[in-house]
Amino acid sequence: DGHPFPVPTKVYDETIEVLRKAVDQAKIGHGDRQQAIKNLHQTAVRIEQHFTPNDEMEALIEREWAESRQYGGRTVAGLVGASDPGPRRPPKKQLSLF
Known part of the structure; x- marks a missing residue:
């Protein structure tokens, strides 16, 4: 829904790739690699x-x-791209629980 802002997919993808390469290139065993990924998640x-x-x-x-x-901002409506007239912010309205 783009709230509070579109997900920066390029940033996330690049960060994941850098971390994956670092773990893959580390001179450690498979178990240590799995532990490194688990530690990053934690x-x-x-x-x-x-x-x-x-x-x-x-x-x-x-x-x-x-x-x-x-x-590469993305909302549930899709990628915020060049053909798009611009990011459409959701209305600033707190929804009621009841």
């Missing part, structure tokens, strides 16, 4: 769990929307 989960938005979050979201095409 670190990512821990970072996400302890993330606390601050007063600059809105500015970050605005910047991500402005740069979404450059980094």
